[in-house]
Amino acid sequence: MTEALAHGTRNFKVSEFACKCGRFDCQHYGIRQELIDALQKLRDLIGEAIFVNSGYRCPFWNKHEGGSKNSMHVKGLAADIWCEELTPEELKKFAEEIPEFANGGIGIYDWGIHVDVRGRRARWDYRTKKR
Ligand SMILES: [Zn+2]
Ligand SMILES: [Zn+2]
Incomplete structure (x- = not known):
């Protein structure tokens, strides 16, 4: 990895993504x-706390968590998030307002959403309870 270490933002600590x-x-x-940075934009838009379930995953942990082989979590480009005040569907709607996520990956689950900044559009719905 040649990229500089992340330094976090006002509402997010790098340790939350470890x-x-x-x-x-x-x-x-x-x-x-x-x-x-994209998550901070989402946080500012919503005005409510966003909780991070999963951020960076090494290949070992990604496999353990059942992530796909080309998981954006392994590249450090993804986070699984949820918000106490919003349903996954509402949270997804806000995420679509952020260009980096609109042009990236957004997956919806029963517990919240996956967002990533892969640089191209990807969408999926893995909810078991669909309305
Ligand atoms: Zn690890
Ligand atoms: Zn994810």
Whole structure:
């Protein structure tokens, strides 16, 4: 990795995006600043706290979590988020307002949404309870 380490933003600490594998040989802080910057825009738009379930994942942890082989989490470009005040559907609508996510990946789940800044559009709906 040649990219500079992310430094976080007003509402997000880099540690919130650290890999959770707990292995000593994991770099842990592989999250990319452009992802955190886009999340800060979303946070400012919503005006409510956003919680991060998963950010950067090393290949080992990604496999453990059942992530796809080309997961944007491994590249440090993705986060799984939820908001106490919003349903996943409402949160997705706000995410679509942020150009980096509109032109990136947004997946909707029962627990919240996945957002990433992959640079091209991708959408999926993995909710088990669809209305
Ligand atoms: Zn790890
Ligand atoms: Zn995800």
